[in-house]
Amino acid sequence: MEHLGLVAGMFDKLGIGELLDEVMV
Numbered sequence: 001m002e003h004l005g006l007v008a009g010m011f012d013k014l015g016i017g018e019l020l021d022e023v024m025v
Contacts, residue, residue, distance in 0.1 A: 011019070
């Protein structure tokens with residue numbers, strides 16, 4: 001799922017990568 005990676009990168013740019021990480025757990 002490369003699409004997911006792109007989304008994660010965008011979220012990380014916004015500074016909420018950690019939040020996404022918690023949701024992905």
